[in-house]
Amino acid sequence: MVAMKAQGMKSGADRDRDASRRRLIESVGAVLAEEGFQGMGVNAVARRAGLDKVLIYRYFGGLPGLISAFAVEYDFWPSLDELVGGDADAFRTLPVSDRLALGTRHFMRAIRARPLTQEILTWVFKEQSETTKGLDEVRERVGRGFLELCGMNDPDVASSIDVPALLAIIGAAVNHLCARADKIRYFAGIDLVDGDGWKRLEDMLERMIKAVFAEAGLS
Amino acid sequence: MVAMKAQGMKSGADRDRDASRRRLIESVGAVLAEEGFQGMGVNAVARRAGLDKVLIYRYFGGLPGLISAFAVEYDFWPSLDELVGGDADAFRTLPVSDRLALGTRHFMRAIRARPLTQEILTWVFKEQSETTKGLDEVRERVGRGFLELCGMNDPDVASSIDVPALLAIIGAAVNHLCARADKIRYFAGIDLVDGDGWKRLEDMLERMIKAVFAEAGLS
DNA sequence: TGACACTGTCACCATACGGTGACAAATCTC
DNA sequence: GAGATTTGTCACCGTATGGTGACAGTGTCA
Numbered sequence: 001m002v003a004m005k006a007q008g009m010k011s012g013a014d015r016d017r018d019a020s021r022r023r024l025i026e027s028v029g030a031v032l033a034e035e036g037f038q039g040m041g042v043n044a045v046a047r048r049a050g051l052d053k054v055l056i057y058r059y060f061g062g063l064p065g066l067i068s069a070f071a072v073e074y075d076f077w078p079s080l081d082e083l084v085g086g087d088a089d090a091f092r093t094l095p096v097s098d099r100l101a102l103g104t105r106h107f108m109r110a111i112r113a114r115p116l117t118q119e120i121l122t123w124v125f126k127e128q129s130e131t132t133k134g135l136d137e138v139r140e141r142v143g144r145g146f147l148e149l150c151g152m153n154d155p156d157v158a159s160s161i162d163v164p165a166l167l168a169i170i171g172a173a174v175n176h177l178c179a180r181a182d183k184i185r186y187f188a189g190i191d192l193v194d195g196d197g198w199k200r201l202e203d204m205l206e207r208m209i210k211a212v213f214a215e216a217g218l219s
Numbered sequence: 220m221v222a223m224k225a226q227g228m229k230s231g232a233d234r235d236r237d238a239s240r241r242r243l244i245e246s247v248g249a250v251l252a253e254e255g256f257q258g259m260g261v262n263a264v265a266r267r268a269g270l271d272k273v274l275i276y277r278y279f280g281g282l283p284g285l286i287s288a289f290a291v292e293y294d295f296w297p298s299l300d301e302l303v304g305g306d307a308d309a310f311r312t313l314p315v316s317d318r319l320a321l322g323t324r325h326f327m328r329a330i331r332a333r334p335l336t337q338e339i340l341t342w343v344f345k346e347q348s349e350t351t352k353g354l355d356e357v358r359e360r361v362g363r364g365f366l367e368l369c370g371m372n373d374p375d376v377a378s379s380i381d382v383p384a385l386l387a388i389i390g391a392a393v394n395h396l397c398a399r400a401d402k403i404r405y406f407a408g409i410d411l412v413d414g415d416g417w418k419r420l421e422d423m424l425e426r427m428i429k430a431v432f433a434e435a436g437l438s
Numbered sequence: 439t440g441a442c443a444c445t446g447t448c449a450c451c452a453t454a455c456g457g458t459g460a461c462a463a464a465t466c467t468c
Numbered sequence: 469g470a471g472a473t474t475t476g477t478c479a480c481c482g483t484a485t486g487g488t489g490a491c492a493g494t495g496t497c498a
Binding site: 162164165166167168169170171172173174175176177180187188189190200201203204205207208210211212214215 | 381383384385386387388389390391392393394395396399406407408409419420422423424426427429430431433434
Binding site: 261262273281282 | 454
């Protein structure tokens with residue numbers, strides 16, 4: 001006779017596929033935040049959710065599927081609105097270099113305000129898999145929108161400044177600084193915990209952008 | 220009676236502590252290069268070296284010790300010489316902004332020429348542990364030396380430009396771009412595989428640096 | 439009422455991990 | 469030559485992982 005013990009089956013309101021899906025998705029965020037991506041795994045997520053890991057396979061086809069669902073659902077990347085500061089029309093009236101500088105500032109702050117995104121960023125670096133494709137796509141989309149909104153497609157600008165290169169450098173620097181901020185305190189002598197350190201970085205980024213534009217005879 | 224089987228003991232020339240140490244250290248690099256830091260572990264390293272993992276504990280006190288030994292031994296970070304292009308005296312005769320721009324160029328190329336360093340970089344990001352302290356220290360030391368060699372401590376420069384902030388942004392951007400190059404092909408529309416893409420990035424960095432200096436009335 | 443699908447729990451598998459104790463073979467020391 | 473030390477191999481432990489099959493409680497629909 002095999003075991004016939006009472007298996008603690010959930011009853012009534014707890015039998016809810018959507019709710020379980022949601023709890024699993026949320027658990028991805030919790031695990032990521034508390035243990036980092038190195039602690040990510042079906043066991044950890046299921047344990048965290050108080051559910052069985054088999055549900056991850058049933059509902060998401062596995063961990064990658066779960067991660068994708070999490071990425072889609074989670075507000076992990078700043079929106080265009082956030083980058084322009086809420087008022088796109090007002091933003092549009094600014095000089096081009098101002099727009100770029102301001103957008104960069106907002107971008108930096110937006111990433112800094114998202115610890116989970118920082119975690120994901122460092123994660124995405126190491127493994128370029130199907131899992132992370134969704135994230136990259138979102139990023140590129142927002143990036144293009146921002147570029148256009150900044151008027152960087154303007155022939156005057158595009159002909160005298162290598163805009164993609166400029167954007168790549170800015171984006172790479174911000175990504176890196178934000179991703180590392182939690183791990184180390186000082187980077188090149190800048191205090192990444194102190195708010196003043198971040199202000200210095202923001203100011204320097206603005207200065208670099210404006211200097212390039214000024215040198216190109218633009219504004 | 221317990222097993223008395225012939226244990227395949229190495230004989231003669233193969234009984235060599237130093238040689239074994241070396242093989243273990245080299246295996247760290249091999250594992251890192253082929254499996255990435257996610258595959259790092261006593262088992263993987265020992266398997267790779269064709270030795271027993273217990274030696275890692277005996278000779279290095281554990282994996283962190285082995286990693287440290289590897290980091291110390293391995294030429295994982297560009298030297299000052301490499302940054303200035305071999306001839307420090309000639310370097311010193313250049314205008315300050317030229318020095319910074321040229322050093323940045325060399326730095327970028329030096330990191331790109333070290334796939335293992337790129338791997339380590341992405342690794343260090345996620346886990347700030349005792350293991351990685353040694354690496355950070357080397358980096359900071361080279362950084363300060365370079366700064367000094369560029370004449371960035373010159374009062375004229377220091378008073379009108381926030382040098383650490385500038386360096387932090389440049390360093391962060393380069394780190395990030397190099398670390399990601401192997402994982403994704405395009406970053407902000409720049410082709411990170413194509414040599415031309417890197418040239419555009421180098422040029423833009425130079426341009427940003429020079430523009431900031433020009434705007435500050437320096438050279 | 440009975441058949442059936444769905445949601446969830448549990449036991450179990452093979453595998454890999456980090457780590458340790460016992461032991462054989464070679465070498466060193468006296 | 470005898471004994472101690474070093475170098476290396478092996479077997480094994482506890483634990484965790486990803487993954488699967490069996491089964492129980494619940495609801496639905498004919």
